Amino acid sequence: MSVAHSWSESRAPYAPGNSVRTYVWELPVRVSHWFIFLSVVVLSFTGYYMHNPFIITRSRTAYVMGTMRFIHLLAASVFICAFLLRVYWFFVGNEWSRWSAFVPIRREQWRGMGSMVSYYTFFRKNIAHYVGHNALAATTYMAMFTLMFIEILTGLALYSYTVGSRVLTFFIGWLPRLIDISYLRLTHFCIMFAFFIFVIHHVYSAVLVSWEERNALVESIFTGYKFIPEAELRESGTTKGAK
Amino acid sequence: MARIVIDPVTRIEGHLRIEAQVEGGSVTDAWSSGTMFRGIELILRGRDPREAWIWTQRICGVCTTVHALASVRAVEDALGVEVPPNAELIRNIIGATQYVQDHVIHFYHLHALDWVDVTLALKADPAKTSQLAESISAWPKSSRAYFKLIQDRVKGLVESKQLSLFSSGYWGHPAYHLPPEANLLAVAHYIEALEFQREFIRIHAVLGGKNPHLQTYLVGGMACAMDPNEPHAPINPERITFLSEIAKTAQTFVEQVYIPDVLAVAGFYRDWFGRGEGLGNFLSYGEYPQGGIHDTSKYFLPRGAILGRDLSKVHPVDPAQVSEYVTHSWYEYSGGDSAGKHPYEGETRPKYTGPKPPFEHLNVEEKYSWLKSPRFNDTPMEVGPLSRMLVAYASGHAEVKELVNGVLTKLNAPATALFSTLGRIAARAIETQLMARQVPKWIDQLYQNLAHGDLRVHNGEKWDPATWPRSAQGWGFHEAPRGSLGHWVQIEDRAIKNYQCVVPTTWNAGPRDAKGQRGAYEAALLKTPIADPERPIEILRTVHSFDPCLACAVH
Amino acid sequence: MLPQGQSLSSALKARGVSRRRFMEFCGAMVATLALPSRYVAKVADALGKTKKPVLVWLQFQDCAGNSESILRASHPTVLEVVLDLLSWEYHEIIMAGAGKQAEAALQRVVKEEKGKYLVVVEGAIPLADGGVYCTVAGRTAIDLAREVCRNAAASIAVGACAWDGGLVAAKPNPTGAVGLEEAVPGLTLINMPGCPQNPANTVAVLVHYLTFGELPATDQYHRPLFAYGRIIHDQCERRAHYDAGRYVEEWGDEGHRKGWCLYKMGCKGPQATFNCPNVRWNDQTSWPVKAGHGCLACASHRFWDTKSPFYERLPQVPGFGVDVSAGEIGLVLTGAVAGATIVHGIASAVRDRARGETKPAEDQKANPSEFAKS
């Protein structure tokens, strides 16, 4: 039982005293998280340029669009790998990173969402506490994973269309046949904004929750450890990961 | 008393059906019906007005470009956009080129077989044909050997018993009057004209990217950027040279082949100067601005109307005087089908009430056509080359007067002879010569501007829809090869609210109006003699003299 | 299969023209539009020995643009095709006969040439209201299409309209127009889309059929691969400018005069397959992009709706007006959320003050159920 060292602690008028340092995010979760983040930043920038080339060049040797597309595809591969890693971990990871933690299948998950919503909308004074994700976050995450998947599909479809590679066409060719290529582009483009919107809320809520729970949440996605009051840990009927 | 039906009327564009009442060997009444509807005016609603031209151009692939031009002009009128002089010139070159192309194809490939019996060409003596050819023109392809070659080709065709396109003609009909030599000559030129049109239309390929359906119009100008020093500029000196070379060949072909052929044919069918007279009212919006669309006085062909065959007076024309009836058309109007509507109030509400297909006859007492009935101050008008030439002639257009009088003296016929089936053919030929002369001049002006550094082809002030008023409306016109074309557009919230096209063939081939006044075809067919009701070639002669386009007429 | 298809292809084989070489030549022919006239000669005299195959051309809800287009064919010319290679027995826009005689000509082919003739279809076929929107000789288009196409050896749909309804079937499709494939299912058929179709490709298909008695290889839309297999964008002479990042920004600007890329002006080249840039039009003279305007993707499926608005890069977002782009919508939404978040942040800070201090333990007793039970 060590005492938490977290900036959210510093403002704490009282120390949770017996908070337990709990290992919540295993390495693959953290790694995939940050690779996803970095690649999305790159993909969005290059992608937006592809949508609307805002850099005007005149030089004979310039290769701006070519480069942007190259980087986009590079980042896309990173993105895909990180995504696949995370999906793998849905099935082998700990209880907080398993798929079941993200799909609202149990009644208390739905109730949990309700209380989170009422918290965000100021109907509840205080936040409900969770060891892993709160139910609302978990569901949005699931939604994000789904969008990532669609972005990958549409991206690959666009790619197969431009390179006309037989292999790629074999795997993804069915999609452009199903939905016209220009609507795939549109979807691919619009989902980018879904990412923007997510990140804004995501970062904000992470900070907010850290602040409220004083549980070093923000740090957790770097270190893997959260600080959970003993009581909670006991209530949540687990001591796994507790050190 | 018999009811003749011609459906399909062939060697035209589109789906035209003629029903005629024949008594005592001549037509006592006639009904003209268009039997295909697409609803393009409805499809345009809610779309970006800047691209309307791309859609409307597909109204017709024969008179391609004309609906594109009328459309950009309509939107420019609504938004108050003036196009730069270069754009005006390029549009004029494209338009004039279309006249020559369309008229040549019409005479040789759509109309000629009404006057020329291909099978008679076999009886011709190539040597005599060569003499005939040399007697009427300086055109080099006139040797005996050449005509022999052509004749053998026809022979081969006939012997193969597979006459292809010529298999079902009215061959041997008593109404054919040309001597065998003239037939052989015509067949040769039928083939040459096919080659000619293919070469000549490359002017459109350069300026429009392709033909049919050119792709370089823009609201505010044209997309063919110009630059004197850029090898990849759509228009540069090298391409202009190419254009003017092709243009020159056209002038030669028209003056040495088309015109002499028309005169020759007319010479053998003089009685058709007295037939197919029609309404006697002629309309022209005027065309080819040479100092901005608003200065009608500088138009190359004047605007005006001639009423009751009176060439001494040219009446002013205002688009507000146009209206369309649906009394005998398969549409319904809010507020009843007996009143006409100006295109700004125009409606396109299809409502088929004709016989259930397959059918033998239309119910001509009720509604019987997909064409509406356009009227000018409630008067039916004829439009087309004849109208344009008469309006120009009556307004004292020097060059037109010279050409018209030239032809009339050669045929020693009075000006009034022009109110006829042959008159339309002659007027079309004269107009072709006029425009074939004009194309090189405009190409040269374009070159001058290029050389003097005026490179503007587009006015972008109103390109961004954000600069548009909440609602606007405009009228765009064009004197298309077949006559007066008008597009009326209403724009609201940057989208098309209503779009109405009143098209040359709608004027000419339209059904009766609320007052029962006949359309131009219906009127022109009256009193047409019919030698053989089973093979009514005489009806085709008069109908074809208008150069029908039904895809245009209904759209 | 045409009976003479055999004799001819063997005739050509005898001359050492393998099917493969012929396909290459077809490819080359459309790529360069230079059909060595000896081939026409060969094909022609091989056919001359027997009876020429018959072709009929039907026009329905069309603009005749495809008929005009075929008149511009250059290698071989329309005349060589119409008179030497085939017997072109029915084509309303140009045939000699009219009315009864025309009808009779068509009926003769359907009866006497049953299963041997080719039929070209131009224009869409209206199915709404019993097909009254297009009749010929009192019969509906669909009625004629069924009879004539089902009795043909093969059908060729030319132009966007005959392929998928084209412009006629664009929203709201007032006449219930469809393409031939949908109107008369189960035909031996090839689609030659484009608005209009490019005659170089259509003539190549005809020559191929005459030579081997069968249609060339096609894609899932039954379009011949040699013509519709590659993206415009990848064959475009302006592609280097695209990759470099040199774009036309305004009509008539420097980039436009220098022939830079039209991507930002809405060019659909990156989303369209066709051999337009290689074959070009009117005897290889030019093509739209060369002439200065973007591609419309006129050979793409349902392009009138899927590729418009033509001056925008992407289609409209369903439910928004023509003038609202996806980018605008996205940026506005993102901005809105950012704004909301800031407000929420301030509000939370205020709550934090107002709330004062409560031991988490206490309010947890209030509603214990909210401990994650996982």
Ligand code: HEM
């Ligand atoms: C968060 C992830 C991603 C974002 C935000 C993103 C964003 C974008 C954007 C905005 C465009 C331009 C769309 C247009 O206007 O035409 C684009 C194009 C494209 N993206 Fe992505 N993308 C992402 C992931 C991917 C992935 C995973 C692939 C997989 C290969 C991919 C492949 C492509 C391709 C091939 C194009 C078309 C480029 C071209 O026009 O040639 N993208 N992307």
Ligand code: HEM
């Ligand atoms: C494209 C950008 C991002 C995406 C798609 C994303 C996605 C996710 C996902 C899916 C999770 C759930 C963890 C898991 O089970 O995989 C997560 C957790 C987390 N992320 Fe991000 N993230 C992004 C950016 C960021 C950024 C910039 C921060 C910076 C503070 C951040 C902080 C966190 C934290 C603190 C958690 C744990 C919160 C919790 O337990 O609910 N994320 N993120």
Ligand code: NFV
């Ligand atoms: N009528 C007509 Fe057209 C023409 N010329 C249209 O404006 O033919 Ni297709």
Ligand code: SF4
């Ligand atoms: S002009 Fe069009 S087709 Fe050519 S490179 Fe640019 S975007 Fe591609």
Ligand code: SF4
């Ligand atoms: S450039 Fe595009 S729109 Fe134009 S003809 Fe070629 S494919 Fe069709």
Ligand code: F3S
């Ligand atoms: S050419 Fe005409 S027929 Fe249709 S495909 Fe284009 S509009």
Ligand SMILES: [Mg+2]
């Ligand atoms: Mg109309």
